[in-house]
Amino acid sequence: MTSDDTPDGATIDGWSCPAPLRDQPNIVMGHGGGGKLSAELIQHLFLPAFNNEHLEDLGDAAVVELPAGRIAMSTDSFVIRPRVFPGGDIGELAINGTVNDVAMTGATPLYVSVAMILEEGMPIDELAAITQSMAKAADQAGVQLVTGDTKVVDRGHGDGVYVNTTGLGIIRDGIDIRPQNVGPGDVILVNGTIGDHGMAIMSVREGLEFETTIESDTAALNHLVAALLDAAIDVRALRDPTRGGLAATLNEFAEAAQVGVVVEELRLPVKREVASACEMLGMDPFYVANEGKVVVVVPAEQADKALEVMQAHELGTDATRIGEIVANHPGVVVAKTAIGATRVVDTQVGEQLPRIC
Amino acid sequence: MKYLDEYRDPELARKLFDEIDRITTRPWVMMEVCGGQTHSIIRNGIDKLLTDKIELVHGPGCPVCVTPLDTIDKALAIAARDDVVFCSFGDMLRVPGSTQDLFQVKGEGGDVRVVYSPLDAVNIAKDNPDKQVVFFGIGFETTAPANAMSVYQAKQLGLTNFSMLVSHVLVPPAIRAVLNSPVNRVQAFLAAGHVCSVMGFSEYVPIVEEYEVPIVVTGFEPLDILEGIRRTVAQLEAGEAKAENAYTRAVNFEGNKPAQKLIADVFETTDRNWRGIGLIPESGWELSGRYADYDAAKRFEVADIDTQEPEICRSGEVLQGLIKPNECEAFGKECTPRKPLGATMVSAEGACAAYYTYGRFIEIEGVSA
Numbered sequence: 001m002t003s004d005d006t007p008d009g010a011t012i013d014g015w016s017c018p019a020p021l022r023d024q025p026n027i028v029m030g031h032g033g034g035g036k037l038s039a040e041l042i043q044h045l046f047l048p049a050f051n052n053e054h055l056e057d058l059g060d061a062a063v064v065e066l067p068a069g070r071i072a073m074s075t076d077s078f079v080i081r082p083r084v085f086p087g088g089d090i091g092e093l094a095i096n097g098t099v100n101d102v103a104m105t106g107a108t109p110l111y112v113s114v115a116m117i118l119e120e121g122m123p124i125d126e127l128a129a130i131t132q133s134m135a136k137a138a139d140q141a142g143v144q145l146v147t148g149d150t151k152v153v154d155r156g157h158g159d160g161v162y163v164n165t166t167g168l169g170i171i172r173d174g175i176d177i178r179p180q181n182v183g184p185g186d187v188i189l190v191n192g193t194i195g196d197h198g199m200a201i202m203s204v205r206e207g208l209e210f211e212t213t214i215e216s217d218t219a220a221l222n223h224l225v226a227a228l229l230d231a232a233i234d235v236r237a238l239r240d241p242t243r244g245g246l247a248a249t250l251n252e253f254a255e256a257a258q259v260g261v262v263v264e265e266l267r268l269p270v271k272r273e274v275a276s277a278c279e280m281l282g283m284d285p286f287y288v289a290n291e292g293k294v295v296v297v298v299p300a301e302q303a304d305k306a307l308e309v310m311q312a313h314e315l316g317t318d319a320t321r322i323g324e325i326v327a328n329h330p331g332v333v334v335a336k337t338a339i340g341a342t343r344v345v346d347t348q349v350g351e352q353l354p355r356i357c
Numbered sequence: 358m359k360y361l362d363e364y365r366d367p368e369l370a371r372k373l374f375d376e377i378d379r380i381t382t383r384p385w386v387m388m389e390v391c392g393g394q395t396h397s398i399i400r401n402g403i404d405k406l407l408t409d410k411i412e413l414v415h416g417p418g419c420p421v422c423v424t425p426l427d428t429i430d431k432a433l434a435i436a437a438r439d440d441v442v443f444c445s446f447g448d449m450l451r452v453p454g455s456t457q458d459l460f461q462v463k464g465e466g467g468d469v470r471v472v473y474s475p476l477d478a479v480n481i482a483k484d485n486p487d488k489q490v491v492f493f494g495i496g497f498e499t500t501a502p503a504n505a506m507s508v509y510q511a512k513q514l515g516l517t518n519f520s521m522l523v524s525h526v527l528v529p530p531a532i533r534a535v536l537n538s539p540v541n542r543v544q545a546f547l548a549a550g551h552v553c554s555v556m557g558f559s560e561y562v563p564i565v566e567e568y569e570v571p572i573v574v575t576g577f578e579p580l581d582i583l584e585g586i587r588r589t590v591a592q593l594e595a596g597e598a599k600a601e602n603a604y605t606r607a608v609n610f611e612g613n614k615p616a617q618k619l620i621a622d623v624f625e626t627t628d629r630n631w632r633g634i635g636l637i638p639e640s641g642w643e644l645s646g647r648y649a650d651y652d653a654a655k656r657f658e659v660a661d662i663d664t665q666e667p668e669i670c671r672s673g674e675v676l677q678g679l680i681k682p683n684e685c686e687a688f689g690k691e692c693t694p695r696k697p698l699g700a701t702m703v704s705a706e707g708a709c710a711a712y713y714t715y716g717r718f719i720e721i722e723g724v725s726a
Contacts, residue, residue, distance in 0.1 A: 206473055266367075279361065281473070282705055332716070334716075337401045337402050338365040338367060338370075338401065338579065339367050339370040339371075339401050339402070339403070340367055340370070341401060341402020341403065342405075343399070343400060343401075343402050343715040343716060344715055345716075346713075346714055346715075348694075349693070349695045
């Protein structure tokens with residue numbers, strides 16, 4: 001199965017909106033009314049994209065088989081503006097985001113539900129494109145979209161489309177991955193550059209142009225996580241540093257396990273263009289959101305092997321070691337600054353505000 | 358990153374620390390004027406690695422912090438109007454007015470937008486002819502050229518729905534105010550590099566002559582700041598008082614002439630109230646008579662402004678370098694970035710926020726330096 005194929009093999013690349021939806025270029029209230037228009041949207045737009053045996057009977061609930069093991073479940077809502085951004089769109093983000101949340105427990109994500117709240121007037125072509133990239137993202141992550149819902153709100157009451165996804169996965173026996181498990185001596189790794197997603201969104205949202213377009217890093221991390229577990233790495237904790245950035249994730253570890261965290265600022269991987277954009281706007285990459293990054297905590301003696309596994313994966317070529325867990329200063333994250341001093345890295349209040357000058 | 362990494366080099370920083378240590382024979386007190394420098398000093402831990410003989414006092418150079426409370430309250434009143442799109446730099450949104458901040462006004466339905474350039478606000482005015490677009494024009498000399506340009510352009514375009522709430526402040530009068538204070542301890546200044554890139558540093562010559570204090574134009578990266586400190590100590594130790602430029606890659610003696618010409622056209626000097634400090638004569642810019650029609654404070658009659666500062670906030674003393682942020686009783690307790698009592702706890706350039714953000718309230722066991 002290639003990445004361009006749906007799970008049953010139908011090609012969706014270059015897929016366009018089929019009749020009779022072509023006569024209806026925009027979403028109208030009736031598309032959420034449960035009548036003929038709703039049915040058309042499902043039959044002609046969602047089903048062809050998400051096609052799988054669980055969706056076929058269109059029951060009120062999906063009925064799925066689960067392998068043995070504990071169940072991991074996560075839900076997330078996506079309200080991003082703009083809906084399409086360099087490196088991805090809201091559809092891809094909605095799948096990857098939930099897949100990643102499930103994967104951070106060490107679970108294998110299997111099924112995802114999708115609920116969309118559409119704004120009256122949303123172009124159906126764009127909805128089709130978003131749906132298509134969802135299907136593609138699900139395919140790449142190896143999950144099935146098994147149930148969904150659509151509602152339409154009056155024009156002016158939404159931002160085109162809001163997406164909620166819920167994911168379900170199974171945790172293999174013997175796996176216990178959570179922030180509480182990190183301990184002094186453990187090593188902190190990250191699979192690549194930080195701050196890409198947040199600065200990609202900000203640069204398009206604010207019309208800032210840089211020499212190179214900054215692309216979002218949105219990606220499903222479950223295969224990378226699986227590679228670590230398959231290599232018998234004793235992973236202590238995993239977190240995808242989304243909102244609040246790396247700083248929030250490291251503080252979570254410090255608080256959950258009541259340990260200290262020490263990171264070396266010079267070791268943080270940051271793309272040149274992201275660093276420039278952050279400098280310009282007075283932002284700190286430490287606090288900028290990521291959508292395809294995972295912070296991995298492993299015992300020191302397994303750090304090299306874990307890095308090897310990560311670097312061998314396409315989402316981990318820039319994987320690197322950024323710091324360690326210590327017994328000192330429990331609950332506090334400390335950064336060693338470029339010039340050799342130390343400072344505390346706190347979680348931030350609210351969102352970062354671009355500075356004046 | 359070019360032009361940045363080379364100014365953060367740990368080896369060179371070490372050498373500068375050693376050199377400063379070597380030439381310093383007795384205690385000196387110097388003030389970094391600009392909040393951006395304060396931020397860099399605290400973030401990088403420069404003050405912790407510096408010889409104990411040198412005390413860095415954090416100056417009043419945070420435009421968000423010194424914008425007077427009644428101006429913030431006026432902004433809040435204007436932003437709450439149905440016919441107004443209120444545009445501001447991001448870090449003004451969380452600055453507390455007497456009862457609210459701009460975020461709260463936005464939450465209650467006010468059309469408050471963060472812009473990165475005042476020219477964006479002009480474009481919003483062009484695109485929304487049925488709305489009054491107001492830009493919150495604050496800042497030191499650094500932001501003045503762009504702010505002036507937006508008013509100039511609005512006039513060229515004949516836009517009648519654009520105006521600016523102006524509260525510009527100036528560095529040289531602030532330096533004089535610090536020096537004139539009977540409790541002043543500051544013996545030298547690191548002048549703000551970005552301000553000087555606009556204004557040059559010729560205007561500091563009369564100050565160094567009158568007060569016999571060294572003033573060294575200083576940049577913002579760790580090595581820039583260390584080099585500024587080194588040159589300042591060298592002058593102090595030699596008993597000299599000169600206006601000197603340690604930020605030559607961005608600053609020359611005369612400054613940016615076209616920018617100064619535009620500023621002189623759009624703004625004129627006025628007395629200005631500095632939040633936490635008080636009235637400093639001829640320390641601000643307001644719109645000149647030629648552009649008086651673009652003054653939001655006049656366009657929107659904002660009356661009944663009754664300002665109230667929290668009594669326990671000591672941001673005024675922080676801004677004057679009389680106390681360090683963590684010496685204020687409210688620091689980190691009643692006053693945090695989540696619930697700031699004073700503007701110095703809000704802005705990335707505010708000294709209290711820098712101390713809080715980089716953990717200068719936590720005694721960290723096992724961490725040296």
